[in-house]
Amino acid sequence: MSRLKKLWRLLPLLAVMTFLLTGCGDPTLSALQPKGPVASEQLFLMKLSLFIMVFVVIVVFAIYVYVLIRFRKREGDNSIPKQVEGSHVLEIIWTVVPILLLLVLAVPTVSYTFKHSTNYNKDKAAVHVKVTAHQFWWQFEYPDLGIATAQQLVVPKDKIIAFELISADVSHAFWVPSLGGKVDTNPGISNTLYLQADEIATFQGRCTELCGASHALMNFTVESKSQADFDSWVAKMKAPATVPATAQKGEELFKENCMSCHAVTANGPGVAPNLKGFADRDTLAGILEHTPEKMALWIHNPQEQKPGNKMPAFGKSAGGKLDDAQINDIVQYLQTLK
Ligand code: CUA
DSSP, X not given: OOHHHHHHHTHHHHHHHHHHHHTTOXXXXXXXXXXXXXXXXXXXXXXXXXXXXXXXXXXXXXHHHHHHHHXXXXXXXXXXXXXXXXXXXXXXXXXXXXXXXXXXXXHHHHHHHHXXXXXXXXXXXXXXXXXXXXXXXXXXEETTTTEEEXXXXXXXXXXXXXXXXXXXXXXXXXXXXXXXXXEEEBBTBOEEEEEXXXXXXXXXXXXXXOOSTTGGGOOEEEEEEOHHHHHHHHHHHHSOOOOOGGGHHHHHHXXXXXXXXXXXXXXXXXXXXXXXXXXXXXXXXXXXXSXXXXXXXXXXXXXXXXXXXXXXXXXXXXXXXXXXXXXXXXXXXXXXXX
């Protein structure tokens, strides 16, 4: 088979790869579709370095091909070509051009690196969020507002969100590709980061440090709201819960079985996710659909949904002590946690 034919056979593979790679662009989880200034500046740096690399490759290959053809050995010509060793002109060209290219890359990279490490944690105009990573969930505390939530970070649009990040157990890493990042969360040492959302939307976040059996399931979301909607969310989080009569049985069961870890208060403690406002969240445990069926499934045996997490199974057939009716009562109560 001719060489050309062999290459031709690779074409379908290339076509399939093109389709697969274009599928990577989920708009809520893509550093290539920035939705905030930090992410936009980081994308600019990616494009700049890509442009410089492509430019170098094209120029070098063009010269290479030109030299290969123009100065090839011709029949009957046995003369020694002109020797360029020690040519000052050439030495200067191939030293100065890379230096200039590196400067073009280095100046914006260094300046954005410093800009993006600005610590806004003392800035009164920023919204402060303390992020604590746990195996395998995220806790978001707002120390200035006296509230805490989990799995779904809520932020006002167009405002700098100043994060202080730490881990309660092993190392994790916090990343919201649409808004920028990412940064490690370590036990005992806090890191800082700031992000800002330009749009009212929900973005996806991921843990990007291998942290155990359910590392790949340690997802969270970031919901950006208008300032007015954010303020009313804060007020709602602080308002005392009202439990309808139909959910009181579930509340009793919840108090007996769940309250040693989960809180349902504005700024509940962080052994397990604070469930105040749980009914308004988009996902369950960051990965499951927010439906009564999935909630029951989760309480029955959370290890099946997210292996290695710290919540024990409550369903009788999974070794727990609650029957299906009791689990359903708890689910009914959870749905009232607005
Ligand atoms: Cu937490 Cu990976």
